[in-house]
Amino acid sequence: MRIRAASGVSLNDAVLALGDGPFSFVTAHANCFADTVLRKAHGLPDFIHGSTSCLGAMTDTGKTDGVAVFAIEDAQGAYGTGMASFDTGPRAAATAATQNALRQADRLGEQPELVWVSATPGTEEEIVQGIEDVTGSDIPIIGGSAADNSVSGDWYVFDGKGRETEGVIVSVLFPSRPISFAYQSGYSPTDKTGRVTSVDGRTLKEIDGKPAMDVYAEWTGYEVPLVPKGSGPEAILSASTLWPLGREINQLGQVPFFLLAHPAVAHESGEMEMFATVEEGEEITLMHGTKQSLVERAGRVASLARETGRLNEGPIAGALMIYCGGCMLSVQDSIPEVVNGVNTALGSAPFLGAFTFGEQGTLIKAGNRHGNLMISCIVFG
Template sequence: MDIATSFSAFHSSDQAISDAIRKLNIKIANPKLVLAYFSEHYDELAIQSRLKEAYPDSQILACTSCQGVMTDDGYKQGEGIALWALCDYSGAYGTAIVSSNQSPYDMARQAVLQAIENSNRPGELPALILLHATPGAEEDVLKGIEDELTVPVPIIGGSAADDYVKGNWKLFNQLQSTQEGVGICVFYPSCEISFSFHSGYASTGKNAYATKVEGREIIELNGRPASEVYSGWLGKELTVSGIMRESSLNPLGRIAGKVHDLPYFKLSHPCRLTDRGGIEFFATVKEGEKLFFMEGTEERLVSRAGRVIESANEIGSSQALDPIGGIAIYCAGCMLRVQDKMNNVATYINKAMHAAPFICAFTFGEQGQFTGGENAHGNLMISAVLFHRD
């Protein structure tokens, strides 16, 4: 197995994808799978066409990333196209995009079946699923995948992002392109894989129950307006224009499971204040759930990416594994909070990866599998998968 990455920052779609393909071809030949992460202003149909032309026998999955990307070559701020390619003669891979008038749940079920069919491994459970869906119903998408497969399969993923939360996100594979739908890649690799999913935030101990919820809006916490309760915990009033940054170090957490009686959390990041005193989030909270006021620091946001990679390196083995390469998903909200320190984040990841090639997108929601085996959707989190030499 071999993995390679490339990057180009040309403003023109044609120039950028041609340059990225040229650089990739120097490092790898005949990849079975090509992943692409790119900035919102690029012409996705032009990128799709060039990738299909360059890699006619490859499965392809592409997704927009917020204000840049990151690879083993470093953090790339602003615009650009990054490619990640895998050559694996004994492995199998399949991608699918489903965009229709169906529910996100049904689109997910159809997408995972189509991806398995495209891998030519019908009836066989994949070792890993990479998920890129457009934002809004990620919990339903996860449930659709899990209900269709019936047996738990590790999922890593990130919700498609744009630069300013304006809905300019895009997805495509070798056959389809959409701004609203579900993209899936199934992996049947010939090597061992490991994965990790963490937040890096800690509970302050302050908590409340979601006593009134509508969709992704928490209207009341403990019977009081949610914005009033949250602002009291935060110690300042939230502003309409600055809520995402003001709350990025203090999301709300729900206990996803416990290890040695210590809880681990999936996070929900506030994105909008509502007229009735509620708060809308990037993740769904159910009425009656207990929510904890979480706390993080910029220093943790910078260093935790490397720790998550190190954790993935150690999972499933009595000794540290030797990565061939990897995929990381880093929350766009965290990236924007520490954008001036993202070169340090890249350094931490490179060190943890032992300089093996990796790609990292900045997304509007992260999916991964916790230590206890639960696949979940959260915000302000990092998810990673590593591919290892025998």
């Protein structure tokens, strides 16, 4: 197995920077305003796995404001990619995309070692269900939601031949070398907890019978302020990045693991729109992070991914990383430090990191989940 990563102003430039193939698998992550039309194919597979990423992406050579690509040469492995629109619903689209990916890999009826997924935001829980309808719940699903630069809906997924502004792209991986992964956040729980008493989809209405935003603002010491009377909905994505809401999913030893939900929009009524679904009756905890913890966490997750698969004793081929776009915006000036930390953990192997508006990953004893403000890393031995 050989892995390369490269970047460029456009998808075509980034692909040309890879050099000649043949490549078994290519994933590309791009600024939503970059040119993602593929004009010259140099040993590429029939379809690439593409998704927009907040303000560009990062590789082992640094951040790019354009397009980053990650390519695997693995003649002994099998890889396939499928894309589908939400015309028949997100869950059905994910099922169809997964089946198409398996068909392209010539592995219909088999379970891949890992699924790599990108989808436009809003229905990620259904996407996970649709993939599991094909692969079962034991196969790890890792990926991140398409992102734009200002939460204005300019995101999309693409496969080198077309794009979907409401859709999903799925890749199935049957690599010939071992892989390992980790999925974590860089936040700690506070002593502020409450019960969800009213919710509508991803709109959190009440906590402990009170308007959700009133409770949340008080919890944060008004670091995330209330919406002024007479104002319309206000985006709080940036202000809330260091103050997400967590749900305890499981415990590793005596240490609780929290899956995060990121408050995105506040209303004068006290309702809060979230980037993940919370359920009525769930206990939620105010979480807190620091900019330094977010800078350091990417390298720690990369190290954990190596250790989990016992791939830390020698060189690796490369890695894929998902780094929350909200976290990136909070530490934007420190992205060189983030890259350096990942390079140290990976021994300067080629890697690609996408900045996403939702993160999917696998938790021990809890299966595949969708969360926010998370970081994941897949290491290829």
